[in-house]
Structures are given as C-alpha cells and as structure tokens.
Amino acid sequence: MVKKVEIFCPATVANVGPGFDILGFALDAPGDIICLERTTEKKHIIQNDSEIDLPLNPEKNVATVALDAFLSSLNSNEKFHLTFKQKIPAGSGIGSSAASSAGAVFAANLLLEKPYTEADLVPFAMKGEEVASGSAHADNVAPAILGGFVLVRSYEPLDILGIPSPDGLYCSVVHPEISIATADSRKILKTSVPLKTAITQCGNVAGLVTGLITGNFRLIRDSMHDVIAEPIRSFLIPEYDRVKKAAMNTGALGCSISGSGPSLFALSENKDTAEQIGKAMESVYSEARIGSKVYVSMVNMKGMKVLLEE
Amino acid sequence: MVKKVEIFCPATVANVGPGFDILGFALDAPGDIICLERTTEKKHIIQNDSEIDLPLNPEKNVATVALDAFLSSLNSNEKFHLTFKQKIPAGSGIGSSAASSAGAVFAANLLLEKPYTEADLVPFAMKGEEVASGSAHADNVAPAILGGFVLVRSYEPLDILGIPSPDGLYCSVVHPEISIATADSRKILKTSVPLKTAITQCGNVAGLVTGLITGNFRLIRDSMHDVIAEPIRSFLIPEYDRVKKAAMNTGALGCSISGSGPSLFALSENKDTAEQIGKAMESVYSEARIGSKVYVSMVNMKGMKVLLEE
Numbered sequence: 001m002v003k004k005v006e007i008f009c010p011a012t013v014a015n016v017g018p019g020f021d022i023l024g025f026a027l028d029a030p031g032d033i034i035c036l037e038r039t040t041e042k043k044h045i046i047q048n049d050s051e052i053d054l055p056l057n058p059e060k061n062v063a064t065v066a067l068d069a070f071l072s073s074l075n076s077n078e079k080f081h082l083t084f085k086q087k088i089p090a091g092s093g094i095g096s097s098a099a100s101s102a103g104a105v106f107a108a109n110l111l112l113e114k115p116y117t118e119a120d121l122v123p124f125a126m127k128g129e130e131v132a133s134g135s136a137h138a139d140n141v142a143p144a145i146l147g148g149f150v151l152v153r154s155y156e157p158l159d160i161l162g163i164p165s166p167d168g169l170y171c172s173v174v175h176p177e178i179s180i181a182t183a184d185s186r187k188i189l190k191t192s193v194p195l196k197t198a199i200t201q202c203g204n205v206a207g208l209v210t211g212l213i214t215g216n217f218r219l220i221r222d223s224m225h226d227v228i229a230e231p232i233r234s235f236l237i238p239e240y241d242r243v244k245k246a247a248m249n250t251g252a253l254g255c256s257i258s259g260s261g262p263s264l265f266a267l268s269e270n271k272d273t274a275e276q277i278g279k280a281m282e283s284v285y286s287e288a289r290i291g292s293k294v295y296v297s298m299v300n301m302k303g304m305k306v307l308l309e310e
Numbered sequence: 311m312v313k314k315v316e317i318f319c320p321a322t323v324a325n326v327g328p329g330f331d332i333l334g335f336a337l338d339a340p341g342d343i344i345c346l347e348r349t350t351e352k353k354h355i356i357q358n359d360s361e362i363d364l365p366l367n368p369e370k371n372v373a374t375v376a377l378d379a380f381l382s383s384l385n386s387n388e389k390f391h392l393t394f395k396q397k398i399p400a401g402s403g404i405g406s407s408a409a410s411s412a413g414a415v416f417a418a419n420l421l422l423e424k425p426y427t428e429a430d431l432v433p434f435a436m437k438g439e440e441v442a443s444g445s446a447h448a449d450n451v452a453p454a455i456l457g458g459f460v461l462v463r464s465y466e467p468l469d470i471l472g473i474p475s476p477d478g479l480y481c482s483v484v485h486p487e488i489s490i491a492t493a494d495s496r497k498i499l500k501t502s503v504p505l506k507t508a509i510t511q512c513g514n515v516a517g518l519v520t521g522l523i524t525g526n527f528r529l530i531r532d533s534m535h536d537v538i539a540e541p542i543r544s545f546l547i548p549e550y551d552r553v554k555k556a557a558m559n560t561g562a563l564g565c566s567i568s569g570s571g572p573s574l575f576a577l578s579e580n581k582d583t584a585e586q587i588g589k590a591m592e593s594v595y596s597e598a599r600i601g602s603k604v605y606v607s608m609v610n611m612k613g614m615k616v617l618l619e620e
Contacts, residue, residue: 022513153517154510159532163520195501198508198538200464203332205512206519207463210473213523222469228508 005110006035006308009103010300011088012095013171014139014259016149017224018204023163024095024139025149026300027171032099033086033307034063036107039079044068050087054100062097062128063104069127070105074115080108091179093259094295098140101128106145106304118145118303122160133260135186140259147303149212166215169299170274172252174243174281175263177291180236185260188236193228200227217253217269224254224267237262239288246280271296315420316345316618319413320610321398322405323481324449324569326459327534328514333473334405334449335459336610337481342409343396343617344373346417349389354378360397364410372407372438373414379437380415384425390418401489403569404605408450411438416455416614428455428613432470443570445496450569457613459522476525479609480584482562484553484591485573487601490546495570498546503538510537527563527579534564534577547572549598556590581606 009032014024032050039045044058044067058064063082071078082104088096102125109116125141142150142160149163193201204223211219234240234257243264247255251273252266264281268274278294285292319342324334342360349355354368354377368374373392381388392414398406412435419426435451452470453460459473503511514533521529544550544567553574557565561583562576574591578584588604595602 018512019516020512021509022516151513151516151520153513153529153533159517161517161520161529164524189505192502192504193508195499195503195538198503198511199331201508202328202330202512202515203461203463205516206329206332206461207469207471209516209520210461210471210523213520214474219463219471223463228505 002111002113002309004035004037004308004310005107005306006033007103007107008033008305008307009099009106010144010303012098012140012143013173013265014095014137015226015229015257017226017254017256018201018208020201020226020229021137022139022152023149023205023208024143026143026147026303027094027173027295028297028300030088030295031086032084032088032103034100034103034107035083035085036104036111037081038111039081041079044079045081047081047083050084052087052089054084054087054090062132063100065131066101066125066128067104067108070108070121070124073124074112076112078112089175092175093180093257093261093263094173094175095140095144095259097129097132098125098144101125102141102144103304110306110309119160121145123158133186143303145303148299148301151209163209163212165212165299166217168270170268170271171297171299172247172266172268172274172278172281173258173263173295174278174285175293176238176285178238178262180260180262185233185236189229189232197227220267221253224256226256230256233257233261237264238290239284240264243281243284246284247277250277250280252277312421312423312619314345314347314618314620315417315616316343317413317417318343318615318617319409319416320454320613321605322408322450322453323483323575324405324447325536325539325567327536327564327566328511328518330511330536330539331447332449332462333459333515333518334453336453336457336613337404337483337605338607338610340398340605341396342394342398342413344410344413344417345393345395346414346421347391348421349391351389354389355391357391357393360394362397362399364394364397364400372442373410375441376411376435376438377414377418380418380431380434383434384422386422388422399485402485403490403567403571403573404483404485405450405454405569407439407442408435408454411435412451412454413614420616420619429470431455433468443496453613455613458609458611461519473519473522475522475609476527478580480578480581481607481609482557482576482578482584482588482591483568483573483605484588484595485603486548486595488548488572490570490572495543495546499539499542507537530577531563534566536566540566543567543571547574548600549594550574553591553594556594557587560587560590562587
C-alpha cells in the first residue's frame with residue numbers, strides 16, 4: 001500500500017487568447033511540489049515548507065477543499081498530512097490555486113490506489129477553484145492534471161478534451177509584481193457582448209484549435225486574438241500594450257493575458273525565441289521600475305509528475 | 311483557347327450549428343448547372359433554361375454581379391453568355407445565390423485560363439452574396455468553390471481555411487415549401503448576446519472543428535449546438551422542433567438550420583441513416599400538410615465540377 005506520494009503540479013495558462021474560459025495549457029515550470037501522507041489525525045494537517053503564505057485551515061485551503069470533495073464522493077473518512085514543499089505565488093495568473101487543488105486530488109487518488117481516472121479528478125479540483133475565485137472553472141485544473149492543451153467544450157455537462165499541439169511549442173510568461181484577484185477581474189467584464197464580437201471570437205477560437213491540431217503556426221498566430229476579455233482586463237495590467245508589443249516584435253506567435261492576469265504569456269516556435277521574448281517582456285517592466293519574474297517553458301504534455309511514491 | 315465551360319456548382323450548408331456565420335460545407339446534390347461562353351455583345355447575356363425564376367438583368371443577377379467584380383479586378387471588358395441549365399430554388403437556405411455567384415466566377419476563371427487560384431475567387435463571389443442578402447458572407451461561396459468544410463476564421467482580413475472532415479459524413483436536408491428572405495432572417499437576431507452564451511458558442515465551435523478534424527463523432531454530436539441564431543430563427547420555421555426531434559431520434563449527429571432557413575440539415579455517419587433521417591423529416595412536414603423536398607448527400611469534398619470544357 002502506498003503511504004506517501006510527492007508530486008510536481010504544473011503551473012497552467014488559462015484563457016488562451018480567444019479561448020477565454022475554455023482553453024488552457026500546462027507549463028513545465030514553475031509548479032507546486034506537494035507531499036501527501038495518510039494521517040490518523042481527526043482532520044487534515046497542512047504543513048507549509050514553501051516560501052509563499054497560504055491558509056493552514058483545511059476549510060480555507062483550496063487543496064483540502066478539493067480533497068474533501070474527492071473523499072466525500074468515495075464516502076471516505078481518510079485524513080491526510082499535506083506538505084507544500086514548493087508553491088507557485090498566489091495571484092500570479094498562472095494557476096496557483098489550480099496546481100494545489102489538482103495536485104492534492106491527484107496525489108490522494110494515487111494513495112487510494114486510483115479509484116478514479118485522471119479526467120474524473122477534474123470536477124473535484126474545480127471545487128478548490130470555486131473557493132479561490134468564486135467560479136468553478138476548469139481551464140487551469142484540467143491541463144494541470146492532463147497536460148498539454150485542454151478544451152473545456154462545455155461546463156454543463158462537463159466535457160473536457162485534450163487538443164493535440166505541435167512539438168516544440170514554447171511559452172514565455174512574465175509575472176509583474178502586482179496583484180489582481182481573479183474575482184475582481186471577473187466582475188469588470190461586461191455581461192453581454194456585441195453579436196459581431198461573439199462571432200469574431202468564435203472564428204478565432206476555431207482557427208486556434210485548428211492551428212494547434214494541424215501544426216499550422218501561421219494560423220495559430222493569426223487566431224491569437226481575444227476580443228472579449230483582453231480589451232477590458234488589460235487595463236488592470238500596467239504596461240500591458242508595451243509588453244505585448246515587445247513580445248510580438250521578438251517573434252511571438254501571440255501574446256495575451258494568462259488567466260485573469262497580471263501575468264502575460266507569449267507562445268513561440270522554439271526555445272531561443274521564447275527566451276528572447278522573456279527578456280524583452282522583462283525589460284519593459286524593468287524600464288518602468290516594476291519588478292517582474294519570467295518563466296520560459298515548453299508546453300508540458302504530461303501534466304502531473306510523480307516525484308516519489310512509497 | 312477555351313470557349314465554353316459548363317460546370318456543376320454545389321448547394322452548400324452555412325451556419326453549421328455553432329459555426330454561425332463562420333462554418334459551411336458543400337453538398338453533392340442539388341446544385342446549379344451553369345454554362346458560360348464568351349460573347350461579342352456589349353453586355354452579359356443571361357439565358358434561363360432552368361425551371362426556377364431568376365433575374366435576367368445583369369445588374370440584378372448575383373452571378374453577373376460576381377462576374378463583374380471578377381472582370382473589373384482584371385481590367386477586362388470581356389462579356390459572357392451565361393446559361394442556367396439547372397438552378398437550386400432561391401430562398402431555400404442551401405446556398406442558391408452562392409452557387410450562382412461562385413459558379414459564374416469559377417467558370418469565368420477557367421475561360422480566362424486561370425488568372426486566379428480557387429481561393430482567390432471567394433471575394434468576387436461574395437459580391438454576389440451581398441446583392442442577394444445584404445451581407446457579403448463567405449460561408450456558402452467558399453465551400454461551394456473549395457469543397458468540404460470551410461472555416462471563415464476572419465472577415466477582416468478575409469481568412470478562409472478548409473477543415474478536414476471524416477470520410478463518409480452524410481447530410482440530409484429538408485426544404486419545406488415556405489420562403490424566408492435571408493435579409494429578414496438577419497434582422498431578427500439580437501445585436502448583442504450574453505457573455506455566457508458567447509462562451510458556450512465558442513466551446514461548441516471549437517469542439518465541432520476538433521471533432522471534424524479528428525473524426526470524433528461523439529464530439530461532433532455533443533458540439534452541434536447553436537445557442538445564438540437557432541433559438542431565435544427557428545421560430546420562423548414551421549414544425550422546427552418536431553423535425554429536429556425526428557432527425558435526432560433517427561440517429562442524426564446534429565440537426566440545425568441550414569443557412570438562414572427554412573431548410574434544416576442533419577449530419578449522420580452513413581448513407582442509410584441519412585436516408586432514414588430524410589424520410590423522418592419529410593414525414594413531419596407531410597403530417598403537417600406542408601410540402602417539402604428532401605436531399606440526401608455526402609459531404610462534397612471537391613466543390614465545383616467541370617462538366618464540359620471546349
């Protein structure tokens with residue numbers, strides 16, 4: 001019987017351009033490292049060995065909220081000792097809460113000898129997202145668990161599917177040191193959109209998935225336009241237009257808001273370009289005297305990585 | 311030098327479910343048969359040998375309007391004698407005007423020894439659509455010319471691409487004997503849609519193209535929902551819900567309004583099912599004492615067919 005599991009839970013980019021609310025993908029780095037062990041305590045124990053502040057109360061921590069949804073579906077009274085060894089900064093827009101929620105249920109599923117398939121775990125992880133942002137969205141937790149690009153075709157009923165993507169697709173993320181709460185970022189969106197805008201978004205998202213599946217970089221580039229969320233949310237992000245322009249001028253296929261920000265992500269065809277884009281985006285923030293952190297990563301096709309199982 | 315060209319111009323289904331305004335496909339039947347010859351007359355001559363009424367004034371016929379856009383781009387003063395030998399009924403919702411517009415420019419391009427690629431012809435054919443419906447849409451003319459499923463990713467700039475689809479995909483069309491003008495049908499749409507609706511449509515259209523490209527029939531079926539136009543336009547079509555239900559109960563992958571109606575189309579996995587669906591849809595109209603015509607056809611992967619070139 002497995003007693004202890006340690007896993008790497010990847011950061012994720014959601015709201016991929018025109019795929020607002022429905023398309024996300026996983027990164028190779030950064031990520032959470034979570035260790036899960038059974039405990040005989042009466043409640044879950046959360047231990048934080050990371051450098052990031054996080055709630056130690058199991059009712060407020062997204063990981064234990066997700067764990068409880070998972071355990072309750074199994075009518076299990078199991079309790080866990082959960083250690084965060086590494087944590088993606090909260091409020092970064094690259095799926096910090098998703099990594100914790102998805103990581104916890106993924107680890108628990110291993111400890112309990114896989115009562116569920118990986119895809120089955122998504123709804124439990126979404127319960128954590130609901131606590132984090134007020135909306136049980138799946139476009140971070142699904143790619144965190146499944147890897148690669150994931151389309152959330154429908155929420156009712158939940159229908160999630162992996163979208164093949166071309167080999168060697170890279171992503172550069174810049175995280176400026178400002179904070180935006182996902183819940184606020186959602187509130188500023190308009191509740192309706194012009195018909196023409198909706199059709200433009202549909203054309204671009206259909207073009208983007210077609211470009212991803214068929215490996216058509218020209219099409220990915222031409223389709224990477226979000227006409228619904230980006231025009232509104234980008235106002236919350238300092239230097240947005242300049243950072244995006246710097247990425248595009250350095251060869252990005254597209255650049256948009258990662259999740260609900262403040263991070264921006266840019267897609268590119270190879271590692272060199274991705275690194276140059278990362279530097280170009282960082283420079284803009286550096287010139288504006290805003291601290292920022294850059295991550296350059298291949299699209300992560302595997303999702304979770306088991307580091308230890310004993 | 312080619313002096314005379316006779317071509318078959320296929321009917322097309324536009325507004326394919328969630329692909330409202332952006333996705334169409336070509337049918338094997340019915341279609342126009344158009345014969346085009348050079349003439350020394352001072353203006354185009356339109357001869358109508360079909361059973362369908364159509365304008366003989368070159369300024370009002372969509373085919374000659376499209377022809378003139380084509381000729382003007384070449385600075386050509388060429389005039390043609392255009393004979394309609396067979397014509398899709400106007401106002402049917404299966405691309406009658408598109409077949410004429412696209413057919414005329416396709417034939418003229420052959421007569422003039424192909425100054426343009428097939429894809430280049432789309433904008434000229436769209437000029438005919440503008441005359442027919444008040445909107446220069448491309449989701450009928452592009453599949454009529456190119457065959458198969460065609461995504462109009464963007465109108466500004468125009469970006470049109472073929473979407474691979476699974477072998478053996480069949481379509482049943484029922485055309486009830488009532489008439490709806492495309493222009494009216496467009497006016498009743500709301501000018502804005504709820505954000506949630508826009509996202510649902512995006513998820514479904516992304517799912518539909520993914521299903522088509524990867525040959526995933528389950529996904530095609532689950533994605534074939536139009537939440538923007540169908541809920542409004544279906545009120546203009548008598549017996550809509552019953553016809554759709556009959557198609558779905560007979561094994562259709564999806565059923566929706568063809569173009570702006572009044573025809574309905576249903577997709578299915580093979581010819582037998584498609585024929586049964588056609589009968590089921592016709593029965594509903596027959597019970598309601600509304601005359602109808604049924605077409606059962608494979609998705610036409612080739613587009614135009616040259617019948618004679620001399």
